[in-house]
Amino acid sequence: MSLKKTAHYRRASQTIGEGDTLQHSLDVCKDGYPAAAYPAFPFKNGVDAIVASHERDRFGRDYLHLVTFEEGAGAAVIQTIRRAGVAEEPAPHEKQFIQSQVYIVCRGNDVVYTTHNSPVRDSSVSVLLNKLLGAFGPGELAYLLTATLDERRYRAMMQDGIEEIDLDVGGYRSTLEYLSGQGQLPDAGLFSMLKSLVSDDATPAELQAAESIMGRLTLRPGRAWGQPQVRELMLEMAEEVLDDGHDEGFAIVTKSGVRITRDSVRVRDDFRVDGNRRVIDTVQVRTALTEAFDHFDEIGIFEN
Incomplete structure (x- = not known):
C-alpha cells in the first residue's frame, strides 16, 4: 500500500542558550547516548520517546528517527523498528506499539521533517527535540521550530x-x-x-x-x-x-x-512511500526526506 506523506520545512530559533545551531546541539547529544541500548527519554503525559536512528550523512546533515510510545512498551517499539519490511504485528496484551514517529533531516538551523501514526504539531516536534536535548545535551538549551521564510x-x-x-x-x-x-x-x-x-x-x-x-x-x-x-x-x-x-x-x-x-509562510513537498496507518518503510522515508531537503536547497529556501 502506498501512502502520501508531506515533508515540512521549519527554521529552528534558539530560545535558551547562546550561539549553537540545532544541528550542533543534536550532535553533542550523541556523545551521551548509552553504548548498549537505544537512547530513551521522557516526552510528556506518560509518554516516552526513543531515538531509533541518529546519523550524519555524507553531505553533513543529521538524520533522526524519533518514536514516542506508552511507558513500558519499549521492547515492542524496538522490535517494530528493527523490521526491515513493512509488515504488521499485533500488539502484546495491554500494550501498544507506537504513538507517533518523527523523521528529521537537519543542517544548521534548517529542519525538514515528516510524521507518521498520528498528527504532530510544530510545537510538539519542538518539545520532542528539546526533551532530547535536555536528556543528552550539553546544558540548558531550547529551540523553537517556526514556519518563517525571508x-x-x-x-x-x-x-x-x-x-x-x-x-x-x-x-x-x-x-x-x-x-x-x-x-x-x-x-x-x-x-x-x-x-x-x-x-x-x-x-x-x-x-x-x-x-x-x-x-x-x-x-x-x-x-x-x-x-x-x-x-x-x-x-x-x-x-x-x-x-x-x-x-x-x-x-x-x-x-x-x-x-x-497573511500570518506565515509554509514550505512543503509531498511524496509517497510504502506502508499503512501503523507501519511505514523507514528507508523510503529517509530517501524522500533527503530528496525534499535537496529540492528546498536548490530553490533557495534555506538561509546561507
Whole structure:
C-alpha cells in the first residue's frame, strides 16, 4: 500500500542558550547516548520517546528517527523498528506499539521533517527535540521550530509560477457583493478583473439566500499555467493580494510548494512511500526526506 506523506520545512530559533545551531546541539547529544541500548527519554503525559536512528550523512546533515510510545512498551517499539519490511504485528496484551514517529533531516538551523501514526504539531516536534536535548545535551538549551521564510526568497519563488490564489472571503454573499460591485471594494485591480467574469448583477434575493453559505474564491491557472501571459497574470494578481492584503485572509501557493498567508509562510513537498496507518518503510522515508531537503536547497529556501 502506498501512502502520501508531506515533508515540512521549519527554521529552528534558539530560545535558551547562546550561539549553537540545532544541528550542533543534536550532535553533542550523541556523545551521551548509552553504548548498549537505544537512547530513551521522557516526552510528556506518560509518554516516552526513543531515538531509533541518529546519523550524519555524507553531505553533513543529521538524520533522526524519533518514536514516542506508552511507558513500558519499549521492547515492542524496538522490535517494530528493527523490521526491515513493512509488515504488521499485533500488539502484546495491554500494550501498544507506537504513538507517533518523527523523521528529521537537519543542517544548521534548517529542519525538514515528516510524521507518521498520528498528527504532530510544530510545537510538539519542538518539545520532542528539546526533551532530547535536555536528556543528552550539553546544558540548558531550547529551540523553537517556526514556519518563517525571508520575504525576498518567497517573492523570488513566486516568479517560478503560481499554483493557486485562495481568497478567504468569508461567505458566498460577500463574494457576490465583491463581484457585483456593490461598494465593497474599489473598481480596480484584481477585483475589477473578477467583476468582469460576472454577466449579471446578483439580485437581493440571491444575496439573502447566500448568507449562510461559506466559501472561498480560488483562482488556478489550470493546464495553461506555463504560457507566459498566464504566468504573468497570476503573478500580478498574487503580488497585488500580497501587497494590498485582504481583510478576510488569503493563501498564495507557488509551483515550488511555498504556501504564503497573511500570518506565515509554509514550505512543503509531498511524496509517497510504502506502508499503512501503523507501519511505514523507514528507508523510503529517509530517501524522500533527503530528496525534499535537496529540492528546498536548490530553490533557495534555506538561509546561507
